[in-house]
Amino acid sequence: MFPKDQGYFFPAEWHPHIATWITFPHNDHSWQDDKLKQMYPEYFALIKAxxxxxxxxxxxxxxxxxxxxxxxxxAYGIDPAKIEFNVQPTNDAWCRDHGPAFLVKADSSDRLVVDWEYNAWGGKYPPFSDDNALPQTIASCLSLLSVSPGIIMEGGSVDFNGAGTVLTSRSCLLNKNRNPHLTQEQIETYLKNYYGVSQVLWVSDGIVGDDTDGHIDDTVRFVNANTVIAMVEPNVADDNHAVLAANLAELKQMTLLDGSPLTIIEIPMPDAVVIDGFRAPGSYANFYICNAGVLVPIFDCSQDEIALEILRQLFPDRPVIGLSAREIIWGQGSFHCLTQQEPAACV
Structure with missing residues (x-):
């Protein structure tokens, strides 16, 4: 039986957490040595928050x-009692994509780990075998059952409303560098069976600088069961304008399981984040919802406060906290990419 058949599902990110998992960076896969040291203050600020x-x-x-x-x-004012360590070989820092996917079951203390395969976004950054092994290792450490679907899937490529719907992108999940043997219909079946959802909604593409081939967590995110934020680029000369406009048009045609349309809240993109001639994938959509608040990457531009104010209105029940990500983003990801929530059981 599949996890869905047993009543398991991947909860929305705002579901209470037991913990957040991260994989501490230690090599130059994503940040060269000097860049690694420069991003530490932002990384530890994320941990503290x-x-x-x-x-x-x-x-x-x-x-x-x-x-x-x-x-x-x-030095960063972090309580050591709030930190736990899992000493295991690792390759890179992007725990959203290589970490375990934790499922829960309604009215039950049961939890389950889905151990998807991971190939560093289509084999772009070998080696990745140590990161691919982490979900199984973590499941064993926590004495949780695990299932292995046997296909490539990354946590940043999917976003959930906790009510049976998952959002994703064609540019990523239908990319031939992931699962070339599978059709869109077959991939949807995997998502439904192993994430415990009933509906898959697709947008087309991702933003400039995103080496994941278009992860959804840079473009569209659920903020409650029927509302999404959608990144938009008002500047028609910007390379992201047409892509995000196309995604927005697709979102406006979508309906949820009950037939109601999505409520869509637009957020303008930050100014282009260009470091050493490279345009990084800066986006406010890469926020992370944790127990303490909504942690939003900011980039020292005028749109920062606009994005934060919009998100404050959407999350009235928890603080919305802007944290600098100008150094972290050089690695081509941000707060959501670096984290993976471990949800509390449903009882």
């Missing part, structure tokens, strides 16, 4: 890396 409301469980590549992190916690 999450730790205000839940445990932060950190995959670390070695005992030496654990010792380094522990030595830094006092």
């Amino acid at each position: 999450i730790s205000q409301g839940e445990q932060v469980r950190i995959n670390v590549n070695s005992p030496e890396l654990q010792a380094f992190i522990e030595s830094q916690l006092p």
Whole structure:
């Protein structure tokens, strides 16, 4: 039986968390040595913010890396009691994509890990075998059952409303560098069976600078069961304008399981984030919803406050906190890409 048949489902990100998992960066896959050091203050600020409301469980590549992190916690005002370590070989930092997908069951204490395969966004950044092994390792550490669908799937490519619907993009999940043997219909069947959803909604593409082939967590995100934020680019000369306009047009044609249309809230993109001649995929959609609040990447431009104010109106029940991501984004991802929530059971 599939997880869906047993009543399991992937909850919305605003479902209460036991912890957040991250994989601490340690090599130059995403940040060269000097860039790695420059991004540490932003990375530890992210850890501190999450730790205000839940445990932060950190995959670390070695005992030496654990010792380094522990030595830094006092300087950043982080309570060591809120930090736990899982010492295992790792390749890179993007836990959203290589981390475990935790499922829960209504009115039950049962939880389950889905161990999707991971190939570093179509084999772009080998080696990735250590990261691919992490979900199974974590499931064993937590004494949780796990299932392995046997196909490539990344956490940043999907977003959930917790009420039976998942959003994704054709440019990523239908890319021949992921699962070339599968049709769109077959991929939808995997999503439904292993994430416990009943509906798959598709947009076309992702933003400039996104080396994941168009992850949804840079473009469209659920903020409640029937509302999404959609990134838009008002500047018609910008390369993101047409792509995001096309996605928006598609969203306006979509309906949810009950037949109602999506409520769509538009958020303007930040100014282009160009570092060393490279345009990074800066986007306010890459926020992370944790127990302590909604952690939003900001980029030192005028749109920052516009995005934060919109999100404050959409999340009246929790703080919306802007944190600098100008150094982190050089690695081509941000807060949502770096994190994976471990949801609490439903009882």
